[in-house]
Amino acid sequence: MQQYEKFVYRLQDDLQKVLEKRDRHFDVISEYRKLQHQLFLEKGSKTRMNVGCDFFMDAVLESDLVLMKLLDGIFLEMTKDEVNAFVEKRCLLEQRQADKLTDKAAEIKAHIKLVIQTIQDLMKLNPQ
16 A cells, blocks of 8 residues: 555656646746747837846847847847747747646646555555
8 A cells, every 4th residue: 555655656746847847848938928029129119138037137129130049058140030930939849848748747647546546446445
């Protein structure tokens, strides 16, 4: 019986990790959507930009080019249209990964329910 309980606890930990990973993908999508919104403000418009760790600075849009971080230490200068296309593809990729993790979470939840049901059935057979 204790083995089943330990297994349920392990599954619950796995579920929590999967949901946290999925939430990180949703956070990335949210950040890209915010960027996408800010890009299409009028030239010369004032806005606030997140420069990291939720530290915001006032900014004025003065150029049609944007410096995008692709990977750690790798940046690329893009036009607004290129950034928009990049953001759409990146959001699609992130959404697919989040969907896979959502499916995995549902699978883990089903396993948890199955094991709990098994424990309940065993307890009915062998009341102690």
